[in-house]
Amino acid sequence: MSRDTALVSADWAEQNLETPGIVFVEVDEDTTAYDGGHIPGAIKIDWKQDLQDPVRRDFVNQEQFSALLSERGISNDDTVILYGGNNNWFAAYAYWYFKLYGHESVKLLDGGRKKWELDARTYTKDVPSREKTNYQAKAPDLEIRAFRDEVVQAIGVKNLVDVRSPDEFAGRLLAPAHLPQEQSQRAGHIPTAISVPWSKAANEDGTFKSDEELAKIYGDAGLDGSKDTIAYCRIGERSSHSWFVLKELLGHENVKNYDGSWTEYGSLIGVPIALGDEPGKA
């Protein structure tokens, strides 16, 4: 993978809004932004309503994902362009789902809603109608998804990349600073994890930094290119953004997203936790 195959620019998007076989999809946790105005022709996917299992703590399975995309009118051979708010966090999360379920052609819109807004490009409130399809998701590719046991075994062995803010990493904050801080889990980070906040990979307008800048950021932080990598955050969406950078833009081979992330790890009984700004010992 590379920038050319995984990412499209706002200019490219604007020129391809009506191109057959290309579907624009806005993904957010709060879809009121879509309802208030979205990129012309784009459909919406609600990260919580559509992509999370309503009962178990997990995301939609192969059948549920197939049913969702069929209902939204996306077919297996469509090129899907994902974008959203929050610097594309939830769009990157959805991108990871599309990859996990084997969709051939999926890309992120560089900068997402933010760049579109700051560029003062056109929004519409018109909701397109698409004919239902018979989408067939593939079996989940677990080469890109990490579970808790693997994460515990990775301490001191693989690259663990904590992409939360420095204060969350150190244990001074429990959640991103736009959310109330009271949470059930313990504060801190997984021992030996390096701190590379997701935001370091993004420019102020939400676009990704250049490949050279990105490679330098992870290199300076101590990422060992010869090892497998697991990225995590609080619930797995900011780490999807960093997973996208490492796997899809920089082309690292074995990169997994730990979507259980700190809300799971910080609640586990008996696992080691490191406090403070240093990675800590295994």
Add this chain to the structure above:
Amino acid sequence: MTSPTAANIAAGCAAPDQSAPLPASVDLQKETVITGVVRTAEGELVGGAYVRLLDSSGEFTAEVVTSPEGVFRFFAAPGSWTLRALSRFGNGELAVDAARGVNEVALGVATV
């Protein structure tokens, strides 16, 4: 718009409705809330502005989009922070010394 109940805070990381009242579950004895409005030089409230919270080393900590009334809100910790706003009407920056409880500020944006 959904209100930021305990349930949806636990579910996701997106910023809750910025103009909604503070949820009753928020304990102001413990939380350090930094809140305010974004205005242009002419005093117009700016909705849809991107406000980011930077820590004392200038590192990005969080970002929210202002409500239609220009309101933003962060849950931080006591200490020195910088607020930075980006909008169609220009950008702005403000240093904040936050204490526990509610810290109210006004953030102006202007084209350079």
